[in-house]
Amino acid sequence: MLTSQRRALIAARLVRDGQIVAGELAQELDLSEDTIRRDLRDMAAAGLLKRVHGGALPLAPPLPDLESRQAMSTGVKQRLGRKAADLVRAGQLVFIDGGTTNAELVQALPRDMALTIATHSPAIAALLEKHRAEVILIGGRLYKHSMVSTGAAALAAIGTLRPDIFFLGATAIHAAHGLTTGDYEEAAIKRAIAAQSAETIALMTREKFGTVSPHHITGIENIAALILPADMEPDTSAPYRQKAVRIIEA
Amino acid sequence: MLTSQRRALIAARLVRDGQIVAGELAQELDLSEDTIRRDLRDMAAAGLLKRVHGGALPLAPPLPDLESRQAMSTGVKQRLGRKAADLVRAGQLVFIDGGTTNAELVQALPRDMALTIATHSPAIAALLEKHRAEVILIGGRLYKHSMVSTGAAALAAIGTLRPDIFFLGATAIHAAHGLTTGDYEEAAIKRAIAAQSAETIALMTREKFGTVSPHHITGIENIAALILPADMEPDTSAPYRQKAVRIIEA
DNA sequence: ATAAATCATGCAATATCGTGCAGAGTCAAG
DNA sequence: CTTGACTCTGCACGATATTGCATGATTTAT
Known part of the structure; x- marks a missing residue:
């Protein structure tokens, strides 16, 4: 898996799951946690996500559960x-x-x-x-x-x-x-x-x-x-x- | 294999697999990686693909379900x-x-x-x-x-x-x-x-x-x-x- | 407070890259 | 037919990027 693909995957996961757990992703992709951490660090420096202890979060947390989701999903x-x-x-x-x-x-x-x-x-x-x-x-x-x-x-x-x-x-x-x-x-x-x-x-x-x-x-x-x-x-x-x-x- | 044929193949692979890994393609076509790299470089300059470390990606990649495919290596x-x-x-x-x-x-x-x-x-x-x-x-x-x-x-x-x-x-x-x-x-x-x-x-x-x-x-x-x-x-x-x-x- | 998890950093091994160069093939002018 | 310009290709080499590991610091959980 190419580096840029991995980072795209991280970005996609952030949207889908609302969070990244470094250890989990490392195991899932069969990479060292260091690699994931480096990705997260770099992407945080590039302003793509927010680094937190243990993983990362989206920059603009899509105000969960209440207003935005109710507005979005009319189902x-x-x-x-x-x-x-x-x-x-x-x-x-x-x-x-x-x-x-x-x-x-x-x-x-x-x-x-x-x-x-x-x-x-x-x-x-x-x-x-x-x-x-x-x-x-x-x-x-x-x-x-x-x-x-x-x-x-x-x-x-x-x-x-x-x-x-x-x-x-x-x-x-x-x-x-x-x-x-x-x-x-x-x-x-x-x-x-x-x-x-x-x-x-x-x-x-x-x-x-x-x-x-x-x-x-x-x-x-x-x-x-x-x-x-x-x-x-x-x-x-x-x-x-x-x-x-x-x-x-x- | 003619150069234009090879480049057409690269374009087709990009659509099919969503990625090109330079080393793999070189081995598969029995060419040096240099040749593949030169192709990728030229095609990137021509705006046909996006060059990344290790290979190349389509310019506008994401089929929505591509993410899951990428996660599982290469099939x-x-x-x-x-x-x-x-x-x-x-x-x-x-x-x-x-x-x-x-x-x-x-x-x-x-x-x-x-x-x-x-x-x-x-x-x-x-x-x-x-x-x-x-x-x-x-x-x-x-x-x-x-x-x-x-x-x-x-x-x-x-x-x-x-x-x-x-x-x-x-x-x-x-x-x-x-x-x-x-x-x-x-x-x-x-x-x-x-x-x-x-x-x-x-x-x-x-x-x-x-x-x-x-x-x-x-x-x-x-x-x-x-x-x-x-x-x-x-x-x-x-x-x-x-x-x-x-x-x-x- | 103590243990465990997570982190940043430096380092070494490997992979990939770009460039220059040389050999082989092509083609057209001489 | 020969020659020279041109292109393509592979190889060599130094530069750069990526990765995993070790280490010690920091944070979190218990």
């Missing part, structure tokens, strides 16, 4: 994920279901928060690489459609956990039929996690409201909170408010 | 991964270790092959989403450095499997000390998988040869095959040939 799922992340406290055991909305939740979690995160989604687990959190991966047979662990092994592993919060993903929500999903095994897993957890919180986008899928997960009354988009029709969300569910608008 | 890992994929047969139970080389192996697997793949790496599991293969995910506490499941839960899950092939990743290989890695727990897991598997196959890039890490996985004699780059110094690979290991050059 509904990002907004839901951010609201969900606000509910997480250090020290908790949090179970995160699969799905793209929950992936946004992970992205919105502060990277240095000390907590334990359990998941049966390999994609969610992989996203947590740069986080300080302890990660417990639930194994099992992967259900191909939604890419989460299912089966007896997964159920057994879930039985050993008592999560404080379960962030549930479902394919449909209905005032009468509650939360439902498309696969039998998947529904069983979600039920098991919910049964173990102190609180279950559902993140739902607009198009899922009022729909029903074949397999029942749990009723609305068992949900501690429902996170939904702020710009929904009031009529649509009204039935859930009546069920005494806590509604969080994002 | 050595792809070549290793392809050779490894050739060893897999339909119907087998294959255990795939974590790591970027094994990720290339997954990419090289035919998507419609019917087999079962077990892994304790969430990243590997996530890559298998589009494959027809049945996937068994080994759960456990994620060891953060290499992002694979470790601990009692992982060991127990591994104990239920009898893989036909185990594609092992290690951080070091040494003729006397065998295969080693940097973490105690990780080594224990790898040993357990190897013990269950009919064959263990190691994929190793050049820089790992002759090095030793703190924790022992297994001896060379227990490896059914060793996949290594074809362009290695014969002296380096000789000790492993003598150990009656099957050597596959990629």
Whole structure:
């Protein structure tokens, strides 16, 4: 790898990850830490980044999490994920279901928060690489459609956990039929996690409201909170408010 | 080869690979590095590329995904991964270790092959989403450095499997000390998988040869095959040939 | 307060570079 | 056909750049 490529990579990483850890990058690129440090030193002298002990940071820290990111990302799922992340406290055991909305939740979690995160989604687990959190991966047979662990092994592993919060993903929500999903095994897993957890919180986008899928997960009354988009029709969300569910608008 | 042909080749390589390394190209074309350097110098003066120490880069480089390609040297890992994929047969139970080389192996697997793949790496599991293969995910506490499941839960899950092939990743290989890695727990897991598997196959890039890490996985004699780059110094690979290991050059 | 990690610096080994020069090939004028 | 100008190429050599290691200083974590 050419020197200039390496420096371009450093610049790209800074944008992508918001930080560079000298030791990690040295190992990843199979170089001595001295080389990385020299790069960082030179690039800092050239005004490309800010040198800090242990690595480097971007010069203009993109005001994280709050204003700039909210301004930048107008995605509904990002907004839901951010609201969900606000509910997480250090020290908790949090179970995160699969799905793209929950992936946004992970992205919105502060990277240095000390907590334990359990998941049966390999994609969610992989996203947590740069986080300080302890990660417990639930194994099992992967259900191909939604890419989460299912089966007896997964159920057994879930039985050993008592999560404080379960962030549930479902394919449909209905005032009468509650939360439902498309696969039998998947529904069983979600039920098991919910049964173990102190609180279950559902993140739902607009198009899922009022729909029903074949397999029942749990009723609305068992949900501690429902996170939904702020710009929904009031009529649509009204039935859930009546069920005494806590509604969080994002 | 005419000069203009050579320069056209350089331009094409720049588009294809995103980089030119003067020494490599000189060797490949059986020319002196001086000639290549002169080409690069002239083409840089003509505004066709950007000259850097060691070679040249395109003027306006970045395809967005170029960064990830640059990170993995020059496709050595792809070549290793392809050779490894050739060893897999339909119907087998294959255990795939974590790591970027094994990720290339997954990419090289035919998507419609019917087999079962077990892994304790969430990243590997996530890559298998589009494959027809049945996937068994080994759960456990994620060891953060290499992002694979470790601990009692992982060991127990591994104990239920009898893989036909185990594609092992290690951080070091040494003729006397065998295969080693940097973490105690990780080594224990790898040993357990190897013990269950009919064959263990190691994929190793050049820089790992002759090095030793703190924790022992297994001896060379227990490896059914060793996949290594074809362009290695014969002296380096000789000790492993003598150990009656099957050597596959990629 | 003590240990561990990170850092800056100097040094040596290696890689790469630019320049000058010489041999080989090309081409056109003589 | 010969000659000379020109170009291309490879080699030699000193200059420069890059890298890894050792050392002692500094910072951070416990």
